[in-house]
């Protein structure tokens with residue numbers, strides 16, 4: 001069975017998850033702590049390769065525990081195998097699965113295998129339906145999707161997102177080239193927009209958190 005997917009992100013009031021230069025320090029300390037608590041409840045955390053390159057995240061729960069066995073599995077969607085070998089996501093704190101397509105060269109796959117498990121899905125871009133099936137098959141029941149904008153859109157388009165938790169910071173970034181919560185091609189008409197049902201909202205320090213179910 002495919003995992004239940006919760007998209008988690010921090011954005012400015014104008015819906016940006018990074019500036020045009022890729023700067024993305026948006027959440028307050030309190031939200032970061034909360035995100036680590038939420039991660040700890042998940043079987044896996046997933047990001048797109050551009051997020052790995054831009055932010056070099058660890059995607060662990062180090063803010064709340066020093067026990068590496070509490071870290072969820074990390075999944076990188078990376079059709080060409082571009083994950084830098086020195087990326088922190090490949091450190092020894094947790095298992096990492098780099099998901100490639102037939103587009104990845106044998107050299108890149110060999111290099112990545114020194115630090116990660118390599119999973120194959122799709123011919124060009126990573127086939128996300130195939131990926132969710134395979135993650136389900138290895139026992140992943142819950143997955144937190146942590147961006148970026150392009151991967152978020154593909155996951156919505158494929159109908160693979162079940163819930164959303166967004167931290168809205170009291171900031172405005174502007175910029176047509178700044179990435180928004182959900183990018184990609186987008187839908188052509190509002191009638192085709194992905195529909196949500198409000199779950200709850202609350203303040204966390206200066207931030208405002210909203211949670212929805214995806215219909």
Ligand SMILES: NC(=O)c1ccc[n+]([C@@H]2O[C@H](COP(=O)([O-])OP(=O)(O)OC[C@H]3O[C@@H](n4cnc5c(N)ncnc54)[C@H](OP(=O)(O)O)[C@@H]3O)[C@@H](O)[C@H]2O)c1
Nearest residue numbers: 009010017018024048050051079126147148149150151154
């Ligand atoms: N504020 C936040 O909460 C937050 C969270 C995460 C990221 N960010 C920001 O988001 C920015 C990165 O976002 P992004 O949109 O550029 O990139 P992204 O979503 O992180 O990665 C997209 C890349 O993933 C690969 N990919 C492979 N198969 C795919 C598929 N089926 N669908 C979609 N992507 C697929 C593609 O590269 P290949 O073709 O090479 O495989 C694609 O270009 C960074 O600036 C980061 O700081 C912010």
